[in-house]
Amino acid sequence: MRYEELAEEPCSITRSLVVLGDRWTLLVLKAAFSGVRRFNGFQNYLGISRGRLQDRLDRLVEHGILVKQKPEVGVHEEYRLTAKGHEVYPILMAFKDWGDAHMAPDGPPVYYRHRDCEGEAHVHLACDRCEHELTARDVVPEAGPGMLAQM
Structure with missing residues (x-):
């Protein structure tokens, strides 16, 4: 099955992976959560080629995860996370938790602290x-109803 055809599969995990399942896409989102907003900022932060970066930014805008807008100050357009984009944060934090447990032999490289109490942020499935x-x-x-509608 071709990658593009996966978007038609009646599976929310598969459909999400079509949009988010690329390492550069996730790294662009990580940068956006770190406050990067401009094209050149993403390029400098990630060291990604211009074409690949533009492709990932366009996909995120197309799917309503980022929005491209004129800044209040300056002339360069900015990419801002939408409400839908902010909902990706727990996915990145799940990667962080897994990476801290299995890919960080010297301990977590970064602690993600709760601003109010300084506790550490983790993802829990409940x-x-x-x-x-x-x-x-x-x-x-x-x-579920999405699967039954396909039958």
């Missing part, structure tokens, strides 16, 4: 009914 923390062994996938 049941929306009983609030118990879950692992993959606790979850059973079942067809």
Whole structure:
């Protein structure tokens, strides 16, 4: 199956990966959460080619994750995270948690602290009914309305 055809699969994980499943896309978003807003800023921060960066920024704008706008001061357009874009943050934090546990032999390179109490930010998967923390062994996938509509 071609990569583009994956966007038609009745699976929210697969469809999300079509938009976000590229390392450069995730790194662009990491930079945006770090306050980078201008094209040249992204390029300097990431060391990415202009064409590849433009492709990733265009995709994020097309999917409503970033918005391109004129700044209040200056002439260069800026890329700003939308509400939909801010919802990607827990995904990046899940990568951070996994990386700290498995890819950081000397300990976490960066602590992400809660501004109010200085506690550390982590992602937790929990049941929306009983609030118990879950692992993959606790979850059973079942067809939802999006899958049933495909049948």
